Amino acid sequence: MRYVSTRGSAPDLSFEEAMLTGLARDGGLYVPAEIPSMSTGDIAALAGLSYEEIAFRVMRPFIGDAFTDEEFADIIARAYAGFGHAARAPMVQLAPNHFLLELFHGPTLAFKDFAMQLIGQLFEASLTRSGKHVTIVGATSGDTGSAAMEAFRGLDSVDVFILFPHGRVSDVQRRQMTTVAEANTHALAMTGDFDDCQARLKDMFNDHDFRDGVRLAGVNSINWARVLAQVVYYFSSAVSLGAPHREVSFTVPTGNFGDIFAGYIAKRMGLPIKDLVIATNQNDILHRAISGGSYATTGVIPSISPSMDIQVSSNFERALFDVYDREGAAVAQLMAELKTDGGFKISQGALDRLRSTFKSGRVSEDETLAMITRANAEMGELLCPHSSVGVKVAQDHLGETPMITLATAHPAKFPDAVEKASGIRPDLPARMSDLFDRPERVTRVENDLAQLQELIRGRLAA
Numbered sequence: 032m033r034y035v036s037t038r039g040s041a042p043d044l045s046f047e048e049a050m051l052t053g054l055a056r057d058g059g060l061y062v063p064a065e066i067p068s069m070s071t072g073d074i075a076a077l078a079g080l081s082y083e084e085i086a087f088r089v090m091r092p093f094i095g096d097a098f099t100d101e102e103f104a105d106i107i108a109r110a111y112a113g114f115g116h117a118a119r120a121p122m123v124q125l126a127p128n129h130f131l132l133e134l135f136h137g138p139t140l141a142f143k144d145f146a147m148q149l150i151g152q153l154f155e156a157s158l159t160r161s162g163k164h165v166t167i168v169g170a171t172s173g174d175t176g177s178a179a180m181e182a183f184r185g186l187d188s189v190d191v192f193i194l195f196p197h198g199r200v201s202d203v204q205r206r207q208m209t210t211v212a213e214a215n216t217h218a219l220a221m222t223g224d225f226d227d228c229q230a231r232l233k234d235m236f237n238d239h240d241f242r243d244g245v246r247l248a249g250v251n252s253i254n255w256a257r258v259l260a261q262v263v264y265y266f267s268s269a270v271s272l273g274a275p276h277r278e279v280s281f282t283v284p285t286g287n288f289g290d291i292f293a294g295y296i297a298k299r300m301g302l303p304i305k306d307l308v309i310a311t312n313q314n315d316i317l318h319r320a321i322s323g324g325s326y327a328t329t330g331v332i333p334s335i336s337p338s339m340d341i342q343v344s345s346n347f348e349r350a351l352f353d354v355y356d357r358e359g360a361a362v363a364q365l366m367a368e369l370k371t372d373g374g375f376k377i378s379q380g381a382l383d384r385l386r387s388t389f390k391s392g393r394v395s396e397d398e399t400l401a402m403i404t405r406a407n408a409e410m411g412e413l414l415c416p417h418s419s420v421g422v423k424v425a426q427d428h429l430g431e432t433p434m435i436t437l438a439t440a441h442p443a444k445f446p447d448a449v450e451k452a453s454g455i456r457p458d459l460p461a462r463m464s465d466l467f468d469r470p471e472r473v474t475r476v477e478n479d480l481a482q483l484q485e486l487i488r489g490r491l492a493a
């Protein structure tokens with residue numbers, strides 16, 4: 032299995048190389064040269080299997096010869112062992128024909144654990160074999176940072192540094208980063224906002240001496256291995272509702288388009304998915320793109336579903352690559368326009384193809400709160416604000432096909448919004464009820480590239 036860049040001018044890579052590289056050298060994102068397919072029989076055979084067994088069968092064709100079957104099964108087993116639910120991704124029913132897929136039973140209570148826990152084990156297996164060490168630096172507005180630190184803590188082959196905006200993440204989010212005890216994890220509270228953190232991260236990747244010197248690696252949501260891990264729960268949930276003999280639709284609360292793009296891959300592999308519904312908050316670039324045909328940045332307005340507060344939806348480039356007939360030059364042209372003009376128009380042909388799979392909806396702040404209130408009162412379900420955005424949009428798209436809405440975080444991760452809407456302050460699950468008693472370990476840093484680089488080099492030498 033080879034991986035190609037969406038911009039067409041970077042070298043093809045193996046699964047392992049694409050995973051360790053992250054971003055392609057031409058600025059593009061890696062995608063499989065061909066999407067493997069699963070037959071109706073292959074999909075039917077998933078019924079009744081454990082999450083881990085489904086994960087093995089769905090992901091195996093993508094990894095090529097990177098790992099033996101035994102190694103890969105082992106990696107999967109270790110990745111999901113720390114989840115707080117035996118089903119890993121259980122589903123509950125909200126209403127006739129409407130189901131909620133709970134993706135928040137991992138160690139940091141958000142769906143990012145599904146990908147990050149797997150990627151932690153994949154990195155460790157690959158680096159142990161090669162005897163190499165890498166330095167992961169990430170920027171986070173909340174959920175990605177803690178998921179990465181949980182996934183890589185204690186691994187010999189990796190140090191992980193997470194930049195987060197000082198004073199701008201929730202107490203739960205901060206403590207999930209600062210209370211990780213292992214010495215290979217480093218929480219850095221930076222002066223500035225999330226965009227500043229991301230800008231310094233980019234600077235580090237663009238400083239090639241530094242990048243090569245510390246063997247910098249990225250695990251942000253453009254890493255192909257993260258998308259792949261998320262394909263699995265589309266299969267497990269659809270099969271439990273009767274696929275391949277029955278079609279299903281999904282609604283996905285979306286920011287960077289990573290999670291919903293995994294659903295698109297599942298569909299391309301042969302899973303009978305009718306619609307993939309994009310659910311956005313007031314930062315609605317994707318909803319405007321699908322409904323109006325124009326992808327135009329406008330600036331981020333902070334919301335109560337902060338993990339979806341993004342300006343540019345990175346993984347959308349992967350969908351564009353497909354609907355532009357996998358022509359890297361065409362995608363490179365659109366991305367150049369995005370950079371110079373802040374947006375681009377999607378061609379009619381490409382737009383028609385996007386619309387044949389993707390539907391979309393946008394939810395205001397008031398509607399998000401109102402949906403939390405109603406879901407609690409009418410369905411007995413306490414939703415986090417991101418999942419609430421999903422459930423609201425899904426309701427507007429219910430029909431004869433069963434709808435599965437992805438619940439992306441546990442309500443206890445966003446207690447203020449949940450309490451405001453429902454009157455209930457959600458408790459953390461018992462396994463992390465001591466979060467507020469654990470000692471914090473964090474380094475305050477300025478928004479200064481040279482100082483950050485010096486700190487990272489110093490920690491690695493220690």
Ligand SMILES: *Cc1c(COP(=O)(O)O)cnc(C)c1O
Pocket residue numbers: 141142143174175252284285286287288289290291338339417439440
């Ligand atoms: C990251 C995140 C999202 C958005 O996921 P994308 O893959 O960026 O679309 C939604 N909800 C929560 C809770 C998240 O952490």
